[in-house]
Amino acid sequence: xxxxxxxxxxxxxxxxxxxxxxxxxxxxxxxxxxxxxxxxxxxxxxxxxxxxxxxxxxxxxxxxxxxxxxxxxxxxxxxxxxxxxxxxxxxxxxxxxxxxxxxxx
Amino acid sequence: xxxxxxxxxxxxxxxxxxxxxxxxxxxxxxxxxxxxxxxxxxxxxxxxxxxxxxxxxxxxxxxxxxxxxxxxxxxxxxxxxxxxxxxxxxxxxxxxxxxxxxxxxxxxxxxxxxxxxxxxxxxxxxxxxxxxxxxxxxxxxxxxxxxxxxxxxxxxxxxxxxxxxxxxxxxxxxxxxxxxxxxxxxxxxxxxxxxxxxxxxxxxxxxxxxxxxxxxxxxxxxxxxxxxxxxxxxxxxxxxxxxxxxxxxxxxxxxxxxxxxxxxxxxxxxxxxxxxxxxxxxxxxxxxxxxxxxxxxxx
Numbered sequence: 001x002x003x004x005x006x007x008x009x010x011x012x013x014x015x016x017x018x019x020x021x022x023x024x025x026x027x028x029x030x031x032x033x034x035x036x037x038x039x040x041x042x043x044x045x046x047x048x049x050x051x052x053x054x055x056x057x058x059x060x061x062x063x064x065x066x067x068x069x070x071x072x073x074x075x076x077x078x079x080x081x082x083x084x085x086x087x088x089x090x091x092x093x094x095x096x097x098x099x100x101x102x103x104x105x
Numbered sequence: 106x107x108x109x110x111x112x113x114x115x116x117x118x119x120x121x122x123x124x125x126x127x128x129x130x131x132x133x134x135x136x137x138x139x140x141x142x143x144x145x146x147x148x149x150x151x152x153x154x155x156x157x158x159x160x161x162x163x164x165x166x167x168x169x170x171x172x173x174x175x176x177x178x179x180x181x182x183x184x185x186x187x188x189x190x191x192x193x194x195x196x197x198x199x200x201x202x203x204x205x206x207x208x209x210x211x212x213x214x215x216x217x218x219x220x221x222x223x224x225x226x227x228x229x230x231x232x233x234x235x236x237x238x239x240x241x242x243x244x245x246x247x248x249x250x251x252x253x254x255x256x257x258x259x260x261x262x263x264x265x266x267x268x269x270x271x272x273x274x275x276x277x278x279x280x281x282x283x284x285x286x287x288x289x290x291x292x293x294x295x296x297x298x299x300x301x302x303x304x305x306x307x308x309x310x311x312x313x314x315x316x317x318x319x320x321x322x323x324x325x326x327x328x329x330x331x332x333x334x335x336x337x338x339x340x341x342x343x344x345x346x347x348x349x350x351x352x353x354x355x356x357x358x359x360x361x362x363x364x365x366x367x368x369x370x371x372x373x374x375x376x377x378x379x380x381x382x383x384x385x386x387x388x389x390x391x392x393x394x395x396x397x398x399x400x401x402x403x404x
Contacts, residue, residue: 001148033134
């Protein structure tokens, strides 16, 4: 297992929200937990079963931050070898879950 | 749109079974109560250790509820996972909800956690029996794609009511376990039709092992759970003797039979060969009157 941590500065700080969990820790899948954070940045902590993919994680997460520009956010990930596309979709799903809390998603 | 209960995640199922928006979780993912064993083995943990527990409303009545995530470690019960179930059950003894409902999907003990997992499962059994003995309805909903096997298979049979879908499976040893210990001649785990007619919901219904057979539909699981809220089967000496007699009758009836088809026929199921092709509603109507009477007699 490998633990990676990234911080992306800039972006709009999200209004307060309840923590949200999407996805499942299963082969080719991952779970993403979003929580509000004090810092005006987006911090991401990844536990992954696949070693040696730090550069790809950074690219995928940088793309997420560029697309959504959100801050005040802690993203915690448990990964079991998901592909970059699956990771991006889960991250988008997690943001949609906190945006649409209380609505059908 | 109709959802497949089997294909939903544990949290999706939970939300669909209880009254909308009523679930209050204990030890939610943000608490990070995760498995210490998996971390030592270098395996990623899950924030909820594969089970969500809490309280909710069901048809307006307070229940305690748990949902196991079969995709994480096959729903295996580890030390934390088991402790969350036990804590919920022990809290039920204190707070006396109308029922404890478990959405079970598990291969049994999480092998990574060895003895800690085994002890956890035995504690879950004991706690569930305590809740049942306290007169709180205990309900197992079995409809996940991985079925309900091993230690959780036993836990399920400790409950007042077992609800299964026609595509659900419930047994002690899983197909691969039987094949690897006794050979493919004994049980071919790749023969899916054989696996389902030996462990599947239709078989459990026709033999009286489950109390309700529903479609693979969360609305039907919800309705069955509501119907079970007032079902209590006290574990008296008489009830246990009755259960024992039922099991003996099963052994006698099954003597020399090589396949579930034969057992169904001996039980009085009409046109047993056609059962695998029937939907849940048709199979519900096929349960022999004698089996229904015996199953009800155990109540």
